[in-house]
Amino acid sequence: GITAVEGEFTTGDPVNCVDSEGNLLGKGLVNYSSGDIHSILGLKTSQIYSALGHKDYDEVIHRDNLVITCDTKKNKN
Numbered sequence: 001g002i003t004a005v006e007g008e009f010t011t012g013d014p015v016n017c018v019d020s021e022g023n024l025l026g027k028g029l030v031n032y033s034s035g036d037i038h039s040i041l042g043l044k045t046s047q048i049y050s051a052l053g054h055k056d057y058d059e060v061i062h063r064d065n066l067v068i069t070c071d072t073k074k075n076k077n
Contacts, residue, residue: 002060005037017061026068028061 009015010033017026032040037060039051049055 002037002041005034005041007034009034011056015061017066023070025070026066028066030061031057032060 003020007015009030011031013030014027015030016024017028018024030037036052040048043051045055045058048058
């Protein structure tokens with residue numbers, strides 16, 4: 001899951017997805033703004049509506065809007 005958010009962005013913006021060490025994993029189009037994501041960090045999908053007062057999507061980035069740019073097999077230890 002998401003552990004941190006950096007910068008400011010709005011719904012539909014492209015963002016970098018990085019691991020805990022800052023390595024780029026991919027890029028995706030977000031379904032929520034950076035402010036909304038800060039509000040839902042650590043919550044379950046079923047808790048999004050309670051936190052935001054709306055739930056437009058179940059995921060922050062849908063897999064159809066995500067491009068993986070690294071070799072995921074290489075990164076697994």
